[in-house]
Amino acid sequence: xxxxxxxxxxxxxxxxxxxxxxxxxxxxxxxxxxxxxxxxxxxxxxxxxxxxxxxxxxxxxxxxxxxxxxxxxxxxxxxxxxxxxx
Numbered sequence: 001x002x003x004x005x006x007x008x009x010x011x012x013x014x015x016x017x018x019x020x021x022x023x024x025x026x027x028x029x030x031x032x033x034x035x036x037x038x039x040x041x042x043x044x045x046x047x048x049x050x051x052x053x054x055x056x057x058x059x060x061x062x063x064x065x066x067x068x069x070x071x072x073x074x075x076x077x078x079x080x081x082x083x084x085x086x
Contacts, residue, residue, distance in 0.1 A: 010046035024051050
């Protein structure tokens with residue numbers, strides 16, 4: 001599986017987590033049951049890294065956006081930035 005696909009899968013899980021209060025592991029498990037998901041170690045590192053450091057990532061994002069508040073950003077924009085480690 002390409003790194004690009006692994007990052008896409010991490011984004012999908014991170015994005016889904018933004019709408020659900022379930023544990024990340026549950027979301028990954030459901031994704032494996034309902035879609036073709038092969039979660040690699042790299043994908044897990046991305047998902048759990050973003051989840052673990054979400055507060056710090058949000059603070060970094062907030063410092064970088066001009067004239068916006070983090071609550072106004074779309075979930076896609078926010079999830080993409082977090083998945084990239086911004």
